[in-house]
Amino acid sequence: MAFLLAVGTSAVWAAPKAGEPLSFVSCPIVRDTRTVPCWLAEHGGEMYFLTLQTDVSAPVNPPWLGHRVLVEGVVSEEPSICGGRVLKPLTLSVMPDLDASCNTVLPAEERYDLTFEPPRPPGPSKGRLAFGDPAARDAVATGGPAMDFSLAYEFDGQVAFRHAQTLQRILDTARAAQVEEVRITGYRSATRLSSGEVMREREDIARRRAEQVRDLLVGAGLDSVKYTVRWQDRSKRPGLSGAENRRVEVALIARR
Amino acid sequence: MTRTRFVFSSLLLAMLAIHGGAEEEPGARSKVAGHVPEQNRQAQRAPAPADSATPSSTSWWTPGDERVLAPLAAYGNSFGTLGILNTGGPVVTAGHPFFEPIGKNGRACVTCHQPANSMSLSVEMIRRRWEDTRGKDPLFAPVDGMNCPHLPADDPKSHSLLLDRGLFRIFLPWPPKAADGTRIDPEFTLEVVRDPTGCNTHPVYGLASANPMLSVYRRPRPAANLRYVTHQKFGVFAFIGKNGLPASRDPETGAPSGMNLLSDARQPTLKTQAVEAAVTHLQFDGPLDDERLRQITDFEKQLYAAQMTVDAAADARNRARESIARGHDVFMFRTFWIRDAMHLNTVGLGNPTKRTCATCHGMHMMGMDVANGWMDIGTTNLPHAREEPLNPWNARKPELPLFKVTCKSSVPPHPFLGRVIYTQDPGRALISGKCNDVGTIVMQQLRGLSARAPYFSNGAAESLREMIDFYDRRFDIGFTEREREDLVNFLSAL
Missing domain, CATH: 2.40.50 (OB fold (Dihydrolipoamide Acetyltransferase, E2P))
Known part of the structure; x- marks a missing residue:
């Protein structure tokens, strides 16, 4: 930082x-x-x-x-x-x-006090399933899945709990579409605070993010496709929010 | 690789070859976990008892006995009666690989998974067994029923962790090995600060040996209700919902595992667990054939354990039931602040999070979270783990090893413990090599608790009351005396 x-x-x-x-x-x-x-x-x-x-x-x-x-x-x-x-x-x-x-x-x-009912109480969940993700699986099964995906990160962050479902969608889609190549691009960002200070992410974060996504997909079994891994530094012109550029893009390329 | 290692690895690979007709997912690999060949080398090096004695008793199932496990077996305990529901019908133990001493030390799976103890093993049973056999039962085999295999046999001090806390030695290669046998570069360095058993610094069994191995000490988990534990439904995906990393997979089918079998999630399936257990605990040298593995895993999947009745006269029974019902409400609805628990506060709940016992212990009929996950609630990591400050007038000495973990500068510090962590058992980090996993333990089921004290993976709580007191201290809950009593009664009835 x-x-x-x-x-x-x-x-x-x-x-x-x-x-x-x-x-x-x-x-x-x-x-x-x-x-x-x-x-x-x-x-x-x-x-x-x-x-x-x-x-x-x-x-x-x-x-x-x-x-x-x-x-x-x-x-x-x-x-x-x-x-x-x-x-x-x-x-x-x-x-x-x-x-x-x-x-x-x-x-x-x-x-x-809150003036509305919170999404779930502090005790038992009343049926809300935190990890259930049938919608994602259905999207793949019913056809027309997107071939481009984006993972958003916290400042200086790498993969965490919130990425599991997107990674699952990438994996499911890649398998269903029998893709030939996975193109991964990682980005580094910066944020200009309201005080005027600029916060830049660590220098190697774009590469780390991209390589980690590749490694995780391989680790989950997507190991017979070609991977193209790139990274870009988007920290040169910081805006008031750097969130948009703290990301990894994944493009699945189908067989011709 | 030595010839022995090569032969063993090859045999294991052959044993785990994909079965004809099995549904295979992409990425399936026919391999056993990468750490097992090293464990085999150490297990074969450790002595095995030559003069074991295994007398039967009404509650003790001796390996090799000819008995029949009925569809429903009942065993009394201090809270009432435990039931073992055997849904596959009567099981003849003679010749059954769960009950036969297939290794060289005279033990069978049943040695440490006794029906009377909810298919686990209580310290009360262990002590009784020591007295009945004067320490000759194969249960006390040096390989892991002794604090370290080099210690003098027949001396209770050599078995103090087993006799005092019900702990067996778990030996794992360091640095860790990935499932495919490749070396993992850990995110931290590890030093032995305290080695009361002598095993971590031993020239044959320790970290500096020719087969570098780290020893930690853990309780056996119940071999019952495992259909729930190993389910493939809610929350089990290719990527773990609590950290985004790939779940370990069934080496035969490639299907993701819930990773909830062992306290460090190192084995993905009942079958791979059986292979490792045979190699380590039974000192079985070589592959288990498919038929024996099928018999073992089929048997494990047909067993259910739970407390059945509360023994008391009618008035007392009614009062006990009222207390159990109140304890249920405390367990489900009494909120408290959960703070600084790795892989709990970091999974989108915030730190702290205002939740209840049931937040984690809530699912699938046995009070554990069946989505993949392990967490550090402070049972093994300092400052919360049970540690007594030393003083020269006290005869009690620390029983467990202590390790100093230093997270490397190339990774972020542990979010709640910083870069330097002291731990009695690095837990999942011994498998993953990750700084954030230090001291994290997979939750275990709550069924049949009355029959299998002590509790926590390192036996730190001698009783249900001590277990509740630990949570009360750790999370500053402020349970009232009545809430504690009600919780004990609720947990004892599960």
Whole structure:
């Protein structure tokens, strides 16, 4: 990770308006509620709502106490949740280094209770299947599967729990279509924080990501196809969100 | 490769050749796990008891006995009665490879998977066996029923881990081997900090030996309810839902495995597990033929174990039932903060996550998570593992080895323990070589707990109460006295 101080950093923060992009690194905060806990982060004197505790399949998974979190989002007009302004869309990246100062758990308060039913309760799941993915299997079985796939990553991240289902789709599709070649391209990204600082991913991350995806597909048994593995550095012109470029693209090439 | 190793590997490969008619997925490989040939070398090197004694008793099943396992066998224990449901009908043990001493040390599978102990083995049974046979039962074979095979025979101190905590020695090659036998480059370095058994530093059996091997000490898991444990349905895909890495596969069919059989997930199927167990625990040298493997795995798949009844007079029984029902509600619905548990808090739930016991122990009829996964809740990793600070006036000394693990700078630090980790058992990391897997253990089923104390993979909890107290301390739950009693009663009835 590389931090560069940009010229013209403002010392005075104004509350951002709806539609304004926001990127910052902060300690996450847990606020308990009557049902599931909320995840928040403070920045520039404002509290932002990040996500709720759900399960593996949530679109935005909660960060971790003991680590700072990179928040890349857009301020939304939606009503506050748990006392935090809503960011949508939003990506979160847990910073890999430990930070013991990130350790705030706030008690439940009636005024911050959720005004809606959470996707799943903290106890038994009421039938929600976190790991079930029949839809993905059906998509392959019923024909017309996409041949191009994209895996999104956290900052400096490699494959994690959230990639299992996409990798499964790639594997199933490659087998069903009897592909000849798998082309994998990994990318390195950077993010310009709202403070003006620039965070660049580690230099070799694009190669590591691409090679890891190849190795995992081979490890899962897709070992009789040709692999073409490339990587690109997209960190030269950082934007307020680098999430789009933290990715690996996989293209399956069918036999002619 | 020596000739012995080559011959053994070839035999194993031949044994695991694809069966005619089996449905094969792409990528199927006919190989046994890569670490087994090295284990075979050490097992054959270890002495085997020459003067074993194996008297039968009502509750002990002796290898080679001619008995019949009934469709339903019942055994009393301190909480009531355990039932072994044998759905395949009566099994004649004579000649059956689960019950026959097929190796050179006189043991059979049943030695460590006793019906009275829910197809596991309680420390109470182990101690009784020591007394009944004055340590001559093959159960105490030096290969793994002794703290290390070089120790003096017939001395209870040589078997202290088995007699005190019900632990057998598990010896695994270091650095680890992949399923295809290739060497894995670990993400960490490993030092032996404490070696009370002497095995990890022993010139023949240790890490610096000609066949470098690391020894850890673990409880035997129940050989029952295994149709659930090895299922191929919910949550079992080619990629593991908790880390995105490829699941290990059945070497015959290529199908992904749930990886829930052993505490470090090193064997994908009942068949591959049987091969390794024969080589290590039974000191069986060579391949098990297909017919014997079929008999063993068929038998394992037809057994179900659970506590059946609570023994008490009517009033007491009703009170016990009320407590069990309250314990159920605590188990299912009493929330607490789960924090800093590797492969639990890192799988999209957040750290901490507000959940219940049933979050992990919730599925498929036996209270374990049957999706692939292993986690570190602190049973083997410091600072949470059971360790007593030393003092010169205390005769008690640490019983388990202690390892220092240092994660290399080329990988991210462990998310909750940093770069340096002290552990009594590196768990899954001994197979994967991954820093994040240090001290992670595959969850095990909760059936028949009353019949098979002690608990946790390293026997750290002598009783159900101690097990509950561990969770209470680890996660700062704050169970009330009544909640603890109700949980003990609930768990004892499963």
